[in-house]
Amino acid sequence: MASSVPVARVLVVGAGTAGVAAAEECSRRGIDVAVIDRLAKPDPPWGSWPDLLAPPGTRSAAAALPLRPAEPLDSIFETEVVAVRRGEAVTAGGPVLRADSIVLAAGSRFEPAVVQGVRRPGSFVLDSPGRYAELGSAFGSADRVLISGEGARGLQVAERFSTSGAKASLIVSCWQPSEPSPPVLEVVSDAALERGIAVAPGKVDRVAGLTRAEAVLAGGEVFPCDAFAFVPRRVPRAVPLDAPPGRSGGILVDGTLRTRVPGVFAAGGCAELVGCLRPGSTLGAEPSMSGRVAGANSAGASVRIGPVRSWSSRVFGLSWSKTGPGAPACRALGMDVREVGRRWHAHSACTLTYEKKTGRVVGTEVIEPADSPSAALAPWTAGSATLRSLAYGSLGSSDISLISDTARLGLISWSGC
Numbered sequence: 001m002a003s004s005v006p007v008a009r010v011l012v013v014g015a016g017t018a019g020v021a022a023a024e025e026c027s028r029r030g031i032d033v034a035v036i037d038r039l040a041k042p043d044p045p046w047g048s049w050p051d052l053l054a055p056p057g058t059r060s061a062a063a064a065l066p067l068r069p070a071e072p073l074d075s076i077f078e079t080e081v082v083a084v085r086r087g088e089a090v091t092a093g094g095p096v097l098r099a100d101s102i103v104l105a106a107g108s109r110f111e112p113a114v115v116q117g118v119r120r121p122g123s124f125v126l127d128s129p130g131r132y133a134e135l136g137s138a139f140g141s142a143d144r145v146l147i148s149g150e151g152a153r154g155l156q157v158a159e160r161f162s163t164s165g166a167k168a169s170l171i172v173s174c175w176q177p178s179e180p181s182p183p184v185l186e187v188v189s190d191a192a193l194e195r196g197i198a199v200a201p202g203k204v205d206r207v208a209g210l211t212r213a214e215a216v217l218a219g220g221e222v223f224p225c226d227a228f229a230f231v232p233r234r235v236p237r238a239v240p241l242d243a244p245p246g247r248s249g250g251i252l253v254d255g256t257l258r259t260r261v262p263g264v265f266a267a268g269g270c271a272e273l274v275g276c277l278r279p280g281s282t283l284g285a286e287p288s289m290s291g292r293v294a295g296a297n298s299a300g301a302s303v304r305i306g307p308v309r310s311w312s313s314r315v316f317g318l319s320w321s322k323t324g325p326g327a328p329a330c331r332a333l334g335m336d337v338r339e340v341g342r343r344w345h346a347h348s349a350c351t352l353t354y355e356k357k358t359g360r361v362v363g364t365e366v367i368e369p370a371d372s373p374s375a376a377l378a379p380w381t382a383g384s385a386t387l388r389s390l391a392y393g394s395l396g397s398s399d400i401s402l403i404s405d406t407a408r409l410g411l412i413s414w415s416g417c
């Protein structure tokens, strides 16, 4: 039987964004903590995946940030955890590590691409920093690049190509975390078109060409291209635990980020929140926040996160944010909701999802020129606000005019219900 070695009071599995945040939180609270990672050198905190398409010297400062925790942390690298149980982490071929609490922060992975011919030269599955860099250096400008897969990141990839002079098109097979509401999709598609990028829903069936990618087949049509880039979805990377996985295969956690195994917590991309209004949502878009909460609770605190999840992105000079679920997710949960949305200007739109009976706003989606205030304030508008409080409430209609105006529009149709 493998020996069992005490390592620290808290053991954090994964030295990514969530894991480092959890460990820092423990250190801050004076708790003895160790971090373990399967990699020799965990990926640094990221700026963005599409940044990696740019030549190294021109990447954003955030993409180049080194992994440098505020406090020196006790780290074990190149060691994979293969199973976790109460108070113990089993390592591959190594000892069983003992700790009072364990925080799982194993992140997410790219779902494998299932497109015929996708491994052909000139076709790139963007599933690692290296593949982004390869695509960026292989195809600079004046090429026809066809991008397909997940839409939100696909848009950012297409934007990078269009700024370097390439002609990019995007075929979207899915959206993460969820499909945009119609007014928001209209704004984003038009902003893409202004840069010469055609966006269409669909699925690529095959990458074709004699020796390299020359065209893709999608929905019975042929799209000639010089390069093909596939943007895969991200799915949770779970560590085996004696508890059933969530809907997306993640580790189920409650609002205190406790798993069903006592003393074991989870945060970041591997953690799936029970009772989340967007079922199957992971905490991958909020790795630092969830890491801090899991770290605090593993150190004995009692912090709780709400069921409303936020996501934000920037593309084409626009800020795009979602807080809470949209109408399709609510209806799938049996909630009786309505949606009010409008494109207010060429580059701005807002959609609110609210309970038909009470007018309580459960979801907000906003897109508008970057640095406008509504997108930044959107996280405060879903969950407890109502159409009435957003339309005339204390947040101040000048700060969130886009949201207030949409709420006023909603009030008109709601009072007519």
Ligand SMILES: Cc1cc2nc3c(=O)[nH]c(=O)nc-3n(C[C@H](O)[C@H](O)[C@H](O)COP(=O)(O)OP(=O)(O)OC[C@H]3O[C@@H](n4cnc5c(N)ncnc54)[C@H](O)[C@@H]3O)c2cc1C
Pocket (backbone or CB within 6 Å): 013, 014, 015, 016, 017, 018, 019, 036, 037, 038, 039, 042, 043, 044, 045, 046, 047, 048, 049, 050, 052, 079, 080, 081, 082, 105, 106, 107, 108, 129, 237, 239, 267, 268, 269, 270, 284, 285, 287
């Ligand atoms: C270059 C780059 C650019 C990125 N750009 C974006 C972006 O634009 N948008 C976006 O949303 N995300 C982006 N990401 C992803 C993002 O870093 C993380 O997925 C996200 O921050 C979630 O953080 P996390 O801590 O949950 O997971 P991660 O940061 O992925 O950390 C998980 C860590 O756990 C380790 N691990 C996994 N399983 C085990 C195991 N069994 N035993 C031991 N260790 C294990 C992994 O090696 C990894 O270091 C990017 C990542 C990189 C590397």
